[in-house]
Amino acid sequence: MNIRIKSTSFxxxxxxxxxxxxxxxxxxxxxxxxxxxxxKREIIDMIGEPTCGDSTDCRIIGFGAKPCGGYWEYLVxxxxxxxxxxxxQKVNQYNEFNETLNRRYGWxxxxxxxxxxxxxxxxxxxxxxx
Numbered sequence: 227m228n229i230r231i232k233s234t235s236f237x238x239x240x241x242x243x244x245x246x247x248x249x250x251x252x253x254x255x256x257x258x259x260x261x262x263x264x265x266k267r268e269i270i271d272m273i274g275e276p277t278c279g280d281s282t283d284c285r286i287i288g289f290g291a292k293p294c295g296g297y298w299e300y301l302v303x304x305x306x307x308x309x310x311x312x313x314x315q316k317v318n319q320y321n322e323f324n325e326t327l328n329r330r331y332g333w334x335x336x337x338x339x340x341x342x343x344x345x346x347x348x349x350x351x352x353x354x355x356x
Contacts, residue, residue: 258327265320269301272313276304276352284345284352285310287317291325294337298324302345302352 269289278284283306290298303313327333343354 255331258330262320262324262327265316265323269313269316269320272316273301273303273308276302276308277306277350278304278347278352279306279350281345281347281352284347286343286345286354287314289317289320291321291328292335292337292340293328293333294335297321297340298335299340300343300354302343302354304352 276284283304284302285305286300286302288297289301292298301317303310341356343356346353346355
């Protein structure tokens with residue numbers, strides 16, 4: 227009789243604990259996706275509208291890390307009114323975190339190369355031209 231009670235107690239403790247561990251993994255991926263999205267919002271907000279006097283004010287930077295390699299996209303920014311050192315640092319942190327998540331969760335993607343756009347100053351705004 228004692229053995230049955232201990233077995234039942236054991237399962238009453240172990241099963242919920244296993245469910246909690248399983249939920250933590252899901253929450254962790256969800257939390258990581260939220261963090262990645264927050265990092266992207268900060269970078270996009272930092273860039274704002276990339277105003278320019280001419281095309282020499284305009285730059286691009288590779289953004290995101292595809293699991294197969296390369297960037298997901300290129301962001302256009304202006305050096306006219308931006309702390310480019312801080313931007314580059316934030317984008318590098320984002321890219322490294324994205325790469326970590328690719329490995330951690332086994333994410334996959336197409337292996338197509340994202341085209342690098344030309345950039346021009348059009349009507350006072352740095353613009354990607356494909």
